[in-house]
Amino acid sequence: MNFTGKNVIITGGTTGIGLATAKAFINAGANVWITGRNAANLEKASAEINSPNLKKVVSDTSKMVDIEVLEKAFAESGEKLDVLFLNAGIAVFTPIEQTTEADFDAQFNTNVKGHYFTLQKLIPHLAYGSAVIFTSSTVATASNIGTSVYSSTKGALNKIAQIAANELADRKIRVNIVSPGPVQTPGLEHALPAEAKPHLAAATALQRLGDPDEIATTVLFLASDAASFITGTEIVADGGYLTYGLK
Numbered sequence: 264m265n266f267t268g269k270n271v272i273i274t275g276g277t278t279g280i281g282l283a284t285a286k287a288f289i290n291a292g293a294n295v296w297i298t299g300r301n302a303a304n305l306e307k308a309s310a311e312i313n314s315p316n317l318k319k320v321v322s323d324t325s326k327m328v329d330i331e332v333l334e335k336a337f338a339e340s341g342e343k344l345d346v347l348f349l350n351a352g353i354a355v356f357t358p359i360e361q362t363t364e365a366d367f368d369a370q371f372n373t374n375v376k377g378h379y380f381t382l383q384k385l386i387p388h389l390a391y392g393s394a395v396i397f398t399s400s401t402v403a404t405a406s407n408i409g410t411s412v413y414s415s416t417k418g419a420l421n422k423i424a425q426i427a428a429n430e431l432a433d434r435k436i437r438v439n440i441v442s443p444g445p446v447q448t449p450g451l452e453h454a455l456p457a458e459a460k461p462h463l464a465a466a467t468a469l470q471r472l473g474d475p476d477e478i479a480t481t482v483l484f485l486a487s488d489a490a491s492f493i494t495g496t497e498i499v500a501d502g503g504y505l506t507y508g509l510k
């Protein structure tokens with residue numbers, strides 16, 4: 264896929280799925296802005312990607328003031344935005360009885376409020392015919408114990424994406440969702456104990472965890488003209504996780 268000269272913003276582009284997607288867009292010729300909460304992680308990602316076409320913005324998506332920093336940084340480029348990949352996310356897995364208000368707020372502020380207002384602030388910059396992609400999750404559909412807050416954030420995100428697709432269709436802006444199953448990332452390592460990984464792999468039809476590059480290729484497809492008649496929907500990239508056994 265060719266994205267030469269296209270402008271792409273990826274929230275949460277320092278590790279995992281966001282980093283893999285930034286690399287894929289850079290390799291496809293795009294100019295890419297990545298965000299993260301701190302300069303050190305952005306520097307590390309930047310060194311790994313090593314391209315003059317990569318820009319980095321310290322922006323905590325859970326904070327309105329930081330969303331405005333991102334909007335301003337992009338506005339200063341004087342460019343129109345061709346692809347917005349709303350990907351930043353955190354997960355804290357606890358049973359309902361043990362969930363703290365702080366963990367609840369952190370997940371909703373990052374995974375829902377952050378995406379919602381990043382989209383709102385960047386709509387004026389979106390080019391006619393551009394693409395918006397949200398990172399949701401199979402857990403928006405599955406009902407695994409211990410995931411009540413995280414799964415709810417992804418369910419909310421799906422509804423926001425569907426309505427955004429309807430509201431932005433008159434500008435020929437397509438809005439879609441990529442829902443990964445279990446993917447080998449620092450985020451997964453952080454959210455679950457190591458012994459959970461074999462169980463997650465065994466819960467997929469393909470009997471393995473996904474690679475972040477496999478989600479990146481799905482995002483590039485949704486962003487490309489090859490997906491020109493696809494909007495308001497979800498691609499599940501999960502190795503068969505949702506349909507293998509009862510979830």
Ligand SMILES: NC(=O)c1ccc[n+]([C@@H]2O[C@H](COP(=O)([O-])OP(=O)(O)OC[C@H]3O[C@@H](n4cnc5c(N)ncnc54)[C@H](OP(=O)(O)O)[C@@H]3O)[C@@H](O)[C@H]2O)c1
Binds near residue numbers: 282351352373
């Ligand atoms: N891995 C999986 O199995 C899986 C499955 C389904 C869905 N997902 C979703 O995929 C997305 C990416 O996750 P991942 O697995 O790649 O995890 P990851 O490696 O932890 O990446 C998360 C990214 O989000 C950034 N981030 C977190 N909070 C942020 C905030 N408040 N503001 C800005 N950036 C923030 C992180 O950057 P800094 O730490 O540098 O701030 C990092 O770049 C998430 O939305 C996650 O829910 C993952």
